[in-house]
Amino acid sequence: MENQFDVIIIGSGPGGYVSAIRCGQLGMKTAIIEKYPVLGGTCLNVGCIPSKAMLDSSERFHEIRNAQSHGISVDNPRVDLSNMIARKSSVVSKINGGVSYLMKKNKVSVFTGVASFIDKNNILIKSDNGEKTVTGKNIIIATGSKPASLPNIDIDQKRIISSTEALTLKEIPKHLIVVGGGVIGMELGSVYGRLGSEITVLEYTNSIIATMDRKMGSELQKSLKTNLGFNFLLNHKVTEAVNNGKEVSVTAEDGEGKSITLRGDYCLIAIGRKPYTAQLGLEKIGIELSAKGQIVTDGNLETNIKSVYAIGDVIKGPMLAHKASEEGIYVAEIIAGQKPHINYDFIPTIVYTSPEVAGIGKTEEELKAAGRRYRVGHFPFSASGRAITSGKTEGIAKVLTDEDTDEILGFHIIGERASDLIGEASIALEFRASSEDVFRTTHGHPTYYENLREACLNVHKIAIHI
Numbered sequence: 001m002e003n004q005f006d007v008i009i010i011g012s013g014p015g016g017y018v019s020a021i022r023c024g025q026l027g028m029k030t031a032i033i034e035k036y037p038v039l040g041g042t043c044l045n046v047g048c049i050p051s052k053a054m055l056d057s058s059e060r061f062h063e064i065r066n067a068q069s070h071g072i073s074v075d076n077p078r079v080d081l082s083n084m085i086a087r088k089s090s091v092v093s094k095i096n097g098g099v100s101y102l103m104k105k106n107k108v109s110v111f112t113g114v115a116s117f118i119d120k121n122n123i124l125i126k127s128d129n130g131e132k133t134v135t136g137k138n139i140i141i142a143t144g145s146k147p148a149s150l151p152n153i154d155i156d157q158k159r160i161i162s163s164t165e166a167l168t169l170k171e172i173p174k175h176l177i178v179v180g181g182g183v184i185g186m187e188l189g190s191v192y193g194r195l196g197s198e199i200t201v202l203e204y205t206n207s208i209i210a211t212m213d214r215k216m217g218s219e220l221q222k223s224l225k226t227n228l229g230f231n232f233l234l235n236h237k238v239t240e241a242v243n244n245g246k247e248v249s250v251t252a253e254d255g256e257g258k259s260i261t262l263r264g265d266y267c268l269i270a271i272g273r274k275p276y277t278a279q280l281g282l283e284k285i286g287i288e289l290s291a292k293g294q295i296v297t298d299g300n301l302e303t304n305i306k307s308v309y310a311i312g313d314v315i316k317g318p319m320l321a322h323k324a325s326e327e328g329i330y331v332a333e334i335i336a337g338q339k340p341h342i343n344y345d346f347i348p349t350i351v352y353t354s355p356e357v358a359g360i361g362k363t364e365e366e367l368k369a370a371g372r373r374y375r376v377g378h379f380p381f382s383a384s385g386r387a388i389t390s391g392k393t394e395g396i397a398k399v400l401t402d403e404d405t406d407e408i409l410g411f412h413i414i415g416e417r418a419s420d421l422i423g424e425a426s427i428a429l430e431f432r433a434s435s436e437d438v439f440r441t442t443h444g445h446p447t448y449y450e451n452l453r454e455a456c457l458n459v460h461k462i463a464i465h466i
Helices: 016-025 041-046 048-065 081-105 183-194 214-228 321-335 364-370 385-390 418-430 435-439 450-459
Strands: 004-010 030-034 108-112 114-117 122-127 130-141 145-147 175-179 198-202 231-233 237-243 248-253 259-264 266-269 273-275 308-310 349-351 356-361 374-380 395-402 408-415
Touching: 004 016, 004 321, 016 030, 016 081, 016 108, 016 321, 030 130, 041 048, 041 081, 048 081, 048 183, 081 108, 130 321, 175 183, 175 248, 175 259, 183 198, 183 214, 183 266, 183 349, 198 259, 214 231, 214 356, 214 364, 214 395, 214 408, 248 266, 308 321, 349 418, 356 418, 364 374, 364 395, 364 408, 374 450, 395 418, 395 450, 408 418, 408 450, 418 435, 418 450, 435 450
Parallel strands: 004 030, 004 130, 030 108, 130 308, 175 198, 175 266, 198 231
Antiparallel strands: 114 122, 122 130, 145 273, 237 248, 248 259, 349 356, 356 408, 374 395, 395 408
């Protein structure tokens, strides 16, 4: 009975470990299997958390260098990259410890090793200490994703790097070539741009952060170009990246087929991520995969094999830590016989650049494509008292509402603390609030979140401060 469980979770990222906690809370005997010696998965160890630590450190340096407008003079500030990375590692270590504590608190058994299916209820765990088999009534696959690359380009982890290596560089690049204008590329490009690197972005489409509202992408591009000197080459298809020893050369073609070659000391491949299902032995039990390599699930996140579930980056949908966590809780509650829900239309997307970008619900482009009748409200951060006092006046709050009912359909923010401000918009959309519901609610002054109220007022052309 020692190795028999109600639930076995494969993978300890924000989907897996959160699901394990919820299963434990619900009284289920739970095990989690992680191939690495620490818990937390990509997000905690080489993704969300370390990148935010680096972003915060680099932003502090950038602000110190530009503090004269606040009456602060600092002579010759400099970066100690090794200490900055050491701080990042200590942040990760502290949260690693927190996750381990939560496993013990919720009586979750932790196994270290590579998991693979023997059959739909039995999992083989291989580790340096040998092999063992654990048995579960229910299995949850939460193995996450890994960086994607391009055909004929080898991420050698030296000069041609992924986000993982970008978090542990030994030097500040003189010229960092970023392939991909999405979230990862813009965040890590911002880190090194603030530290003094020349940044060139090669993006296949005609805009950065292309899945978000187009206005957000254009505003972020303008900000990064103006404040950090980013050079953007949009509509460029990268065809080759070569490590030449002390430099890397990257070749790309524009929309007309004209080829260019760039040279830098590092090339960051940041074109996205792909599901990680290697070594799981899914074929042994016949789990169905999509053409994109994602595990196919039904409305309850159950695979085509009964009592085997999948969550997070290995299934369809945005590859976001908070989406994985919600799905982990959802499956735990489904197994327990409850009736939870997830509204996939209202999952926020956040970019932790400076200014930050956040969005939830429909974009203006989606509403236009659907032929939906809508209204728009804007409010610039430059008219915000709180933003002016902080010197953080870049940005805009944008709300989209149904033309007939005034229901909020989408909220999009670029500006200081957008990652936090989107919380009010999330609640508003979940409860199907109208723009009037928001602007009739008293907001503190001076605050950043009253910018959302002003945007809602602007839908009706009655904004107070513009």
